[in-house]
Amino acid sequence: MADNTLYQLLGVARNASDGDIKKAYRRLAKEFHPDKNPEAGDKFKEISFAYEVLTDPQKRRIYDAQGIRGLQEGGGGGADMAGFGEDIFSHFFGGGLGGMFGMGGGRQRGPRRGEDTVYPLKVTLEDLYNGKTSKLQLSKSVVCASCGGTGGRMGTAPAPCRGCQGRGIKIHIRQIGPGMVQQKQTMCPDCHGEGELMSERDRCRTCAGQKTTSEVKILEVHVDKGMRDSQKITFRGEGNQKPGIEPGDVIVVLQQVPHEVFQRDGHDLHMTKKISLTESLCGFRIPIKHLDDRTVVIMSEPGTVLQPGARKGVRGEGFPIHRMPFEKGNLYLRFEVDFPANHWAPEPVYPQLEGLLPPRRAYQRPPGEHVEDVHLEDFDPSTQSRSGRAEAYDEDEEEHGGPGVQCAHQ
Structure with a gap:
């Protein structure tokens, strides 16, 4: 019943x-x-x-x-x-x-779990490529060994907090209508949410009644080959300890610092390489220092023309795949061609060079009288625009009356 x-x-x-x-x-x-x-x-x-x-x-x-x-x-x-x-x-x-x-508790849900502790770890692209072991020193709270987490001397036990009746919280009730109440929970200021108090004379001398002490621990963080920026490495149960609460985890988050040469995209590497005009036309052999200290020589055969912005790839020279370190992505290069300065060679050299290059387009002067030869000049639209100066001149004329405004004669 x-x-x-x-x-x-x-x-x-x-x-x-x-x-x-x-x-x-x-x-x-x-x-x-x-x-x-x-x-x-x-x-x-x-x-x-x-x-x-x-x-x-x-x-x-x-x-x-x-x-x-x-x-x-x-x-x-x-x-x-x-x-x-x-x-x-x-x-x-x-x-x-x-x-x-007073009828006994409900379903058991197991111990409460403490909060996780997050630590950032800065790593280079070389660290992620080759793998690395770092040592992380952290300070954590552990259950006091002297009192076993009771906070009191041997044979003493804390008493329930009278301010909150052992709940650890205080509840403030306000009636807002018939059958309707509004409640607000706050942490008990007397016991600081513990639900119990230990008298001053009975407190453990090691932890001063706090139930935990501080401990320095060294964790070895193994960064595997192929790991990524923002990847997490979890140490289960290494978080702060409190009596009756399951410790949380320590989570190390990898933070890659930018690299001067390479950019990573998944399992691939990208880089930009500047070459001369001669190299773009006649081929080259260029050494590149890779992330594992190997020197990779990239080659372009004579006659293979690399235009500005050309993209080429080297298969298998990209980033190691995590947990499959012998499998790698590709290395992609974008080429920028560095053209020579004006008048880089004596005048007689140009006809000789023209004889080696593909023929220029044929020129035939257009018919008619209204044909005019003009010369190209260096030009900066932001500072040398004639239209801009003309507009400024028109505005100046309007402000001062302009040529269309005449003075009235008395």
Whole structure:
């Protein structure tokens, strides 16, 4: 048979109507409201919870059939009701239903887990290409070995905090309407969220009652070949320790610094190489120092013309593939051609050079009288635009009257 705890809290029978329940709640709310009766805050929370359950048809049906545990364990209502009792109680009181009515806790969920600790580790492109082992020194909190995490001397135990009744939080309730309350949770300032206090004389001398001490630990961070920028390396359970809480992880995040020569794109490497006009026309052999200190000689055969912006690739000279270090991507090169300066050779050399190069386009003077030869000059549109000067001149004329404005004769 299901219990009558919620009905007893409101002082109504199990077959009470919604109207009877509402009247009972209003009467009790006036009596136990925190504004009028500050010491009855817990009682007000209990009757508010009872009112919410008994005025909701689905929740009341589950409660009538299975009691508090039915709400807490889902009451056979499927996934939508799973964990209902525990979740709604946590919303109002920050605890389990058993803590309020003395009926035992709900489903066990295992230990709480601490926060992860994140450390950035700067690496070069060479480190990611060749692999590297770095040592990371970190300071972490560990459970005090002297007191075993109790915070007190041998044989002493902390007492529940009176300020929060051992919850670690304080809950402030404000009624905003009939059957409607607004709650705000804050960490208990007395116990700092621990839910318990240790007297000054009984505190552990090693940790001063803090339950943990500080420890310096060295972690070896293995950067494997082919790892990427922003990739994470996780050390399970190496985070800060607290009694009763599963330690979080230490997460190392790789941060690659820019490289002067190479840019990485997945498994491929890219670089820009400047060559002379002679090399672009007649071929070349150019040594390039790779990321593993090898010297790779790139070659272009005579007669293979590399135009400005040309792109070429070298298969298998890119980046190692993570966990498959003997497989590599490709190396791609973009060529920039460095042309010689004006008048780089004596005048007689140009006809000889022209005889070696492909023929220039034939020129035939256009017919007619209106044909004029002009010479090319170096030109910067931002500073030498004639149209810009003309517009400035027109504006100046308008400002000062211009030639179209004449003075009136007296």
